[in-house]
Amino acid sequence: MIRYLSYQDSTKNGIPVAKEQEQYPLSSSQYRIWILSQFEEGSIAYNMSGLNTIEGDFDENIFQETFQEILERHEILRASIKTNNDGEVYQSIKSSSDFIPSLTYKDYRDKSTAEIQEIVKASFVAPFDFENDDLIRISVFRTEDNKRLLIISIHHIICDGWSMGILVREFMTIYQSKINRSSYALPKLAIQYKDYAVWQQNDLNSVGQNKQEKYWLSLFDGEIPVLDFPTNRNRPLVKTYNGKRIRRSFNEQVYKKFNSLCLQHEGTVFIGLLTVLNTLLYRYTKQTDIIVGTPVAGRDSVDLENQIGCYINTLALRNVFQESVSFQELFGQIKQSTLASFENQTYPFDSLVKKLNLKHDTSRSVLFDVMLVLQNTNKENSSAENSGNKDQGDFKIEEKVLSKFDMTFNFEEIDSALDVAVEYNTDIFDEAAIDRVLDHFESIMNVVSQSPENPISQIDYLSISEKEHLVSMFDNSNVSYPSDVTIIDIFEEQALKYPDNIAVVFGNDRLTYKELNEASNQLGSYLREQYQTAADDLICINMRPGIRMVISILGILKSGAGYVPINADFP
Template identity: 40%
Template sequence: QLIEIWKEVLFNEHIGIKHNFFDVGGHSLRATTLVSKIHKQMNVNVTVRDVFQYQTVEQMAEFITSIKGETYLSIPAAPRRTYYPVSSTQKRMYILSQVEGGELSYNMPSAMIVEGELDAARVEEAFRNLIQRHESLRTSFEMIQGEPVQHIHSEVAFSIEKIQAEKEEIDTHIDRFVRPFNLQEAPLLRVGLIEIRKDYHVLLFDIHHIISDGVSTNLIIKEFIQLYEGELQPPLQIQYKDYAVWQHSEMQSERMRRQEAYWLNMFDGEIPALELPIDYERPSVRNYEGDIVEFTIDKQISDGLKEIEKQTGATLYMVLLAAYTTLLAKYSGQEDIIVGTPIAGRAHADLEPIIGMFVNTLAIRNYPEGDKTFYTYVQEVKETMLNAYENQEYPFEELVQKVNIKRDMSRNPLFDTMFVLQN
């Protein structure tokens, strides 16, 4: 049974009992998926730290036989009502979406080139079926008695935007396609189809982050293709609203109290603000201006990173985070650095097939002091991340409310930079 779970998580049918999880495509995100599936299918609560310690099926099976079982509890369906609470992440996102200058900050646009003939009517029908299947795609948001809530509509009007254009006009049409959403009007999803030729299209897709995340985007694409090809989908056991209600009730549990204690201890006392050297005065309020710098890491550096991974037992993410925080320390002259990092937030196996906003933000505090060797520091970062993974379900929004930080409209609370390794 265990080896079948490994095959499913690693998308690899050739897993043997002596294969190392991290050598055959495993990483921290898949480790979280692995432990949630083991809990659901085997009623044993293994942690991400255990995956790092018992890295083969053989070692893990031996470990599992030595520990006490723990019954898997499914997320219950919420009682029917007109309005449902938003999740903690949605609440913060709703508020920030209303800030002037942040209207497009939470759009998640993407574009795909489709070669070969495409039936626009079937594309539209597939998306309509997808919207009907997932309540999050039929959800709008309102403010009631000072609190944001979500309202699920039984039906919503939806049609794709059809555009005929020349190839050189594609960028112009993409720019026009991405525009602000009104959170009070569902669906918070747009689909466009640019026809260049009968056998060459660009499929445009934009969705508000309040109802979606990176994992959800992959789910939408996968299920759209299946629905377009006429495949039937298995019924969903729960919807996003059920998760939101469950999350609220879980905040009172002993498990969440333990996680809260971990984070409050991490940020006890004075909390540093990152002071990078800047060439102009920081604006009094964040204005959301920015730019993108793209570069490629050459093979020699890439091979060096893999070698550090091997020698330290850390993941590529951990090695890169150690390098990034070391760089920030050199620029700022500070040796107490906090960096934000997103985590998928799907630690419960029931959430795997659900489209919605599950991402939590972890505030990671490290100490890149000058007298440490880089290898020693990587080990410290690894330990910090393993602790963070064990406490990943505590909402960042709750932490912000409970720690002692000076409010500054020109800064993000707790950290000013984020580090993301996109799988």
């Protein structure tokens, strides 16, 4: 869906070639990544990496020729990001003759697999110096006589997932063709990334972009919601990127029914997953104004299809709904709002953030904390092409996971199956909590596929074991209490131990143990003095539930009498 919609607003007249100059502007996506990379935690969060195997004979000269040809073909790989005397950030492109590529060859046949794995992992997270370093590093590690690992490390500011696939594919095409002495032809590039960046910045003031700007500012008019998703630990004051990833394959029958539901309601799987995610977030938070981020390719011109560069844009998909809405009604609502957002997808996310002038919260991502991604692939063309495969036969890399958001749901349709990999921030979530989130996600998919007409507030997504746990947690009938003390004695003991703890809550009202004890003591004393209450006396309580009722029960018991509750609605 993302790729399809990306072409609906194609630039008919093409992107013009920019005038040659020493300083070129950053694109909006580049500028946002540059800002985030200035923070210590974000310095390596936007590293991208790829791992591939080269088997058979290896020709170092041909390999260097191949890399040089790639560098000449894609200028952005020769870029550096600098700051001028006025404090303006720009990109500078070195000529291919002046650019000395960062190529490393190592013979690691004497090292163990574990040692090589650690070296590869370290190369993935080595930081880039924007002003002084190449923003792409290529290493070749010889691990066996006829086997080598090709490691590509590149910064997101000059590349995206689509670009990584292009880079690996073109590199291997050129290298193998040269080795086999066969001809090859790559698509002609009409422009370079710097031309796109200049065009994009000039286009921000166009009629079309002004129209899109009005759409987004209207969507985010008023108070911006902050998702209050329950966490296992307090959120750090400054956002961190420490992460972990959980992978899961959904039940094929559940996914098949869910896919049919989406088709019945004339929507895509993406719309369905987004609706389930909104439902899940609502059930966890009781919030009905929710923002979820999603990436778009940003290649809305045919000139960009075979380009390497950071073209990706982010859409903040906001949906406001009623608690009483059914899943199928919410599906229709989200379908309409999502299509409207995709129709305005070329407006840069960074420009929206600037226009909204949001209050800076260092503990969170801007505008949203949850991201949803859907890739449509097949088994022969898996997501490894987009992100660089980290597993090569028996050689597996357990890469360091950096979580840019609280949670990122990476869904992948592989033929007729649906897989998901959830990246989450380990400073606020435990693995067990994310496991439950996935359990609940799949449960909601299953339930709505059978009864989409039910209100989302009534969807039963808890497992049998979770229900049994809740019942046992709140069923204290098996708890033993001392037989020689009264309920008043037990209460006053708690009040003495924890005087400042909250004892009772009703709506916005609350009392500590100390306050509740003092209030009930006053009522008990009053009843004894005014009515000489004694054992076997019964006092009726005719009032609606609230804090006053709790005070009354304890006060009557402290006076020595018993209480008789009466339904306040009875005549």
